[in-house]
Amino acid sequence: MSRYTSATDADRQAMLDTIGVGSVDGLFAEIPEGVRLQRPLDLPAGLAEQDVYDHLAALAARNTHADAETSFLGAGMYDHYTPALIDSVLQRSEFLTPYTPYQPEISQGGLQVMFEYQTAISELTGLPVSNASVYEGPSAVAAAGYLAKLETKRTKLVVSRGLHPHSRETLATHAKGYGMTVAEAGLDSEGVTDLDALTALVDDDTAAVFVQQPNFLGTVEELGTLGEAAKRTGALFVVAADPLPLGILEPPGALGADICVGEGQTLGNRLDFGGPSFGFFAAAERFIRKMPGRIAGETRDVDGKRGFVLTLQTREQHIRREKATHNICTAQALNALAGVIYLSWLGKQGLVELGELMLRRTHYARETLGLEAINPGPVVREFAVRVPDLDAVFERARAVGINPGYRLGRDYPEYEDGLLVAITERRTKADIDRLAAVLGSVREEAHA
């Protein structure tokens, strides 16, 4: 008998008697013979808990995780330190195991968390309305595209090449569904969105323009000017941002963004090989009834006591069905909880201190590595450089337990020799100097 089920033979018999069916098989009589599986599933036999643990531990041991090397890998997810208190809260069954809060009277914890989360996202993005989470960054971008379609009825989306490659591809995949095309504006010689190219692409049929802050290369974009160009023809200006650098960067909402979305992993979530994390979705007041997903709102109970509920549900699939603003149902509540705990832990001052620490270390790294910068402009946590002999560098670095970063060539042929280096608070000056030493040694050999 399974360790997770309780029905003993005696239970089974008693229950069958009550039901009035002779056997468990009898309960499946409704299933036509022709579609019944006549053999056992072809899967390995069940295992004892310790054997399952051993099997998965053995698999895990074949992965090189972020503590097993000194990694400068970022490119969309980052090795930030997550305080222990997050796990201690997330592992409480009261947060871990409930469903979406359909019964608010017994879900005030989760609902207030959503309200607090929405507030934090609103503060970071500088936009008044946030939902309670979407899946992750790129599909949040796609959701913004859908909102733009519903709002403008236009058919064209313009994206900056500075947008994460996954966001651009995910947007295109979804746009195909809701019948929109995607045009791309390139990056200029400084690695920032080419304003002229972008301006040229924006026309009367453009529903939205997407840029990323900081962009994929790590550069801080001039949102103000880009926003103006985007909105000339009434398109929505959508900024995909990493919420953590927003601690020291002027918020998109203050620079003209109509919508700000992004990947929430950097807010206290695990790397988890890419998920689960969460996507955030914030917008200007006028979009409140066009938002995707759950939104918690404050209200009172019959005794006048303060409480929280899922609100504006007439936007949602379970009420509006084919007229819903989005099809999302299960989202990423637990990951958003990690996000708001993380932000409460950092706090008003800490968010700035962390941002400034990364800023200084990142610039120190860019100088110390002494390589040609692809994006010489201001960067916060990540920057791109040209590396003459990338293969040799990876080989040498790996040999001493260093992961030098992300090969830009994987997504940007134009930067075949590009290396994207991320510097979080986990990477110390000593780590940076070690990477520099590896690069130096390879350079010397090349010259020798």
Added chain:
Amino acid sequence: MSRYTSATDADRQAMLDTIGVGSVDGLFAEIPEGVRLQRPLDLPAGLAEQDVYDHLAALAARNTHADAETSFLGAGMYDHYTPALIDSVLQRSEFLTPYTPYQPEISQGGLQVMFEYQTAISELTGLPVSNASVYEGPSAVAAAGYLAKLETKRTKLVVSRGLHPHSRETLATHAKGYGMTVAEAGLDSEGVTDLDALTALVDDDTAAVFVQQPNFLGTVEELGTLGEAAKRTGALFVVAADPLPLGILEPPGALGADICVGEGQTLGNRLDFGGPSFGFFAAAERFIRKMPGRIAGETRDVDGKRGFVLTLQTREQHIRREKATHNICTAQALNALAGVIYLSWLGKQGLVELGELMLRRTHYARETLGLEAINPGPVVREFAVRVPDLDAVFERARAVGINPGYRLGRDYPEYEDGLLVAITERRTKADIDRLAAVLGSVREEAHA
């Protein structure tokens, strides 16, 4: 300001104003100048959470833990699998952070756990009364000695050399305090307590006789006959037992033990380099008012509702002070909780299944290793063998990630070439065969 304190400068000022003292230093005016520390403590500066984590992780990385090698090390603590559900319960703050349940109305959880734990220990030991835990195995043995003194007023304790060396030494340390002497009966050629030697030592001044089940070499002792010898002159018969093998062994209580104590680590507790675990203490009904430590009892509240309280407190230090049956206050409640969860997880059938699995694998191992047995008698989880070239075996085994077990010579000069091998459910046939191969290869070389 510390991340764990909240007093801001403004708070401090407001509080000092209320107190009516000018400065925080002013609060320490009572401390004579001469005994004030005039310099900062000579300790490293405080660290960020991530830096503390890194420091301790680096230290931990320099330990070879039980998952980092195939270990046959036992000798008092054993590498058993602890189900994940234990941690999930122990990490709930409601169990992790409260003090001893002095206010029963808001401590029913902890008190009922104690009651359930006492029941489980009573079932395992075959004795009706258990307390709610003492520190660990050896000091539980010492506590039994103290009870024997209070009960018999005699001054001599007799121990079998089969008792864990730490238990024997700990007993001696404590006995010196409460004014008793300890005499030791050796092991016979089969590695079990020498009945004649023991009988010879027991006299009219003997307060208690101590044996271990299974004994330190892993042999199951014949408690019945030993008990008779022990009790001839009215001494108490104390059995120190590992609770896990008691799942398949006749309980000490059924074989004449007056008191059964032991080390609880094997019941769902971590190895933790030796602690914290818990000691259990069970006894015959007539000792109920002489027991050490906390005992939970069932009762009713004013509404007639069932509840639990700390009971028989007139035994204890906070009430009885110098007349208390023991000085223990803080014990090992959380570890005992792990114990009762573990036993509930194993369950009535599982406890037997686990015992029989260990029994079979252990005998398989003893045969397969093919070495001269020091204790040829029945063993459950551990056995001792003579190994011609112990150093070579350790060297060879370590080289292939095997820890062959415990060197008996560390405590038993008479077994200088002795190796104590533990086989828990974590050690598979394949592991055993690998150890046998190492032993074989060393043997061959010796002959070559």
Added chain:
Amino acid sequence: MSADSPGGLTPPAPPGARWPAAVLDPRLDEQTRTIYEKSVAGRRAFTPPVTDVPEVPIESLLPAAMRRSAPAELPEIAEPEIVRHYNGLSKKNFDLDTGFYPLGSCTMKHNPKLHERVAALPGHARLHPLQDPEHAQGALELMWNLQRALGEIAGLPHVSLQPSAGSHGELAGLLVTRAYHEDRGEHRHKVLTPDTAHGTNPATVTMAGYEVVKVGTDEHGGVDLEDLRAKATDDVACLMLTNPNTLGLFDRNIEEIASIVHDVGATLYYDGANLNAVMGISRPGDMGFDIVHYNLHKSFTQPHGGGGPGAGPIAVSDRIEPYIPRPQVVREEGHNGHGPRFALDSDRPKSIGKLRGFQGNFGVFVRSYAYICSLGGEGLREASETAVLNANYLRALLAAPDVAEYLPIAFDRVCMHEFVLSGRGAKEKLGIRTLDIAKRMLDHGVHPPTVYFPLLVDEALMIEPTETETKETLDDFAGVVCAILVEAADDPEIARNAPYTTSVRRLDEAGAAKNPVVRQAPR
């Protein structure tokens, strides 16, 4: 202690009424406070690591125009109070580890604790998604094994793990359907969904650029074949179905349905939310479905987390395979003695492309894979059998006259993993609505069933006990239902005003929507 207490020495007014009025918990007066309202300037839980690089002035690194002018108003609070705040909030949630949670269609089965342990292993939790595959072989093998297992369970060979939840899987399913048809030069614009369908189905249809055509339900609770034949025209791209359906009934005509759909060249889509009824017993692929989505957070034990995360992988037949999302985990046989290698294949020209960032919700995959390893094929079958047994047992208990009079079953047949009652009788004879019954259940410490869904059942209560509940729990729940009905017969006001024992009572949802307050007022 009263959170709003002015503190200091102004005593809160003593409970006005004399004892026993004073037995009311003083804490009940407490108004909840947000973490922002607990913030005090200067407090902190974070200690920054030392700045080990030159303290270059920030202005020199970041132009003033780009720099934030005013800091984000995050809370200022030390660790102990953060812990108490979220601990306190957790105590206002009901959860699966606390009690019975028969929320229909949501498969609230036990979440094994082992899964949290294996998911937390650094090799999983701390693995970067862009790690070189050579250094992520364990993760890729796990994903490949899971793909294989899920494919076997659904009876469809090709699995993409990428979708993030069921509705995302539905979208993937319609996007591959579109790609499939277009690849064959066909442009279809309708998708059929039964009137019993879950809301995500029609919502997905619209997002995927299709038009919804509703199909009726017959008197047995299955698809109305006549209606289906009438609507299954050659501009139909797909029929989205869940079987067993949201009434908890297995559609006996599934083979017939499949042929009707296939005859017009449409695809047949399986909404896997109800897969928990048939694992190892009947496979969607064998029923004729072309595309299936799984809810790993339902059938495969991913904890729901109060609204996610989940994962909604899809499985497809050979003809659909070229179009599934990329990248795909592939297995390459090892050469000269080496074991197999696992890789991420993005070179899939006909793929609809990526549906999200990276490779999907890997942390969810770990838990679901652990579950499959624990149960094995036999165990999965037993799980489904027990889920159906539990549902039918509870159905039988509640079919007793004294309940059925008020809560008649919608379709009186043997059910699968869940069943639907109608609150019609209670509304007419007792004057209480399904909502009232649900709210009164809260006082009894059980989570109510799904209510008012499916739509075609008046005052619906949709009950899914799952296999991990005990017979005693089902007996107790039946007792609670009785108690509520008996109580209502005596005084319906009690239910109408329930709940009474929760941290808040009935909330003003209309008011919340009228004037939405969706964030803490800016300071």
Added chain:
Amino acid sequence: MSADSPGGLTPPAPPGARWPAAVLDPRLDEQTRTIYEKSVAGRRAFTPPVTDVPEVPIESLLPAAMRRSAPAELPEIAEPEIVRHYNGLSKKNFDLDTGFYPLGSCTMKHNPKLHERVAALPGHARLHPLQDPEHAQGALELMWNLQRALGEIAGLPHVSLQPSAGSHGELAGLLVTRAYHEDRGEHRHKVLTPDTAHGTNPATVTMAGYEVVKVGTDEHGGVDLEDLRAKATDDVACLMLTNPNTLGLFDRNIEEIASIVHDVGATLYYDGANLNAVMGISRPGDMGFDIVHYNLHKSFTQPHGGGGPGAGPIAVSDRIEPYIPRPQVVREEGHNGHGPRFALDSDRPKSIGKLRGFQGNFGVFVRSYAYICSLGGEGLREASETAVLNANYLRALLAAPDVAEYLPIAFDRVCMHEFVLSGRGAKEKLGIRTLDIAKRMLDHGVHPPTVYFPLLVDEALMIEPTETETKETLDDFAGVVCAILVEAADDPEIARNAPYTTSVRRLDEAGAAKNPVVRQAPR
């Protein structure tokens, strides 16, 4: 849902009284059930690993006489119900992460979550105590670092981490005292303890084979010097003291006391339970103490676990060093470029020997070491300063006339980390006892102070807020105290019958002790 519900269709009687009587939570009728009472034959949470060795008949391996005749009656229950059972029990506990816990003498300070993370690292949690020191260098270095840090904090150079708790440390202290005297050929048989001493002190004296001689307290709350001089004879082995003492007062005469004790050749023992008042401010070693114990589960954040685990290391002066328990962690300087090595030294001929198994509660050491690393010297001093600030602030709030009239402070002086009030006034003027005030606090969601200790204060309330509480929490607590007094002035019955809102109300402790039921009745 009623645990005792007969289940099936017999409805539990509806709440008899009409609404609003029905607002009473139906769950309040629930009688708690033990895990044994939830057991059902045949259920299981454990799946045994496969037997991969020959299935030899058990009889052939274990003689029938040795084999258990009847299995132990452990519960039979599946994982989901085990989880719910213990989850449910946890909800009946009040804890530090839930609210204020000013339990005097127990130092209920925040337990940082980081400590649980580092303690759980496999290198710590899964390390076998007999692992070859070569393979446990990290653990030994941690212990050595902790020994050093604790020694610095106490101002005594030699630290043994071995004792398992405070009272175990006390025993260690008296055993080394005995060894010290005997080594010098002296046989002393008395130990002095003040009448304010904690119960473990006299209990320890007896266990260590000494006779207790009580020393009085002077009008300032310190040791009565006259009485001390009179009793400090040359057959006295030791004076056990805590400073600040259990009244929360620092003994101004400590230097004088030390010289009196030392003049008769006795040792001076420091009960470190109150060390949280003076870390980095005043060191026991500098006060003249020879032996100190620490409560790592008080001053150094080891969670209390509902009654342990803890750890009670001791620190001693040079003359006592030869006698401390073995083994001792020692540091050996590294040679030719190698770093230092750490070893366990058991070769200590004059040692009193082992006090317990293995090397002590290492898991506790990890947490306390992490705490010291987090705070550093400055942080520890700030912690003590804030603990004293919080205590004096609360003392000042409660010194307000409307409270002091009923709860006068025992000794009206600036206090250290805690202070003691007397319930004398409340008893005389309001007719409620300290116990009643404590029980009514439960309804307000705060943990009561330590009550009826120290013994020399009538109806004592011993209040220790600790440094990790906020000013608001202290304000609220003062408000609660006021509210209870105001309420009692209006109707003392309310407090006398409190609590009302807890899972059980006042329990019959006398009855429990009269006919002890200390285990589930055997089946």
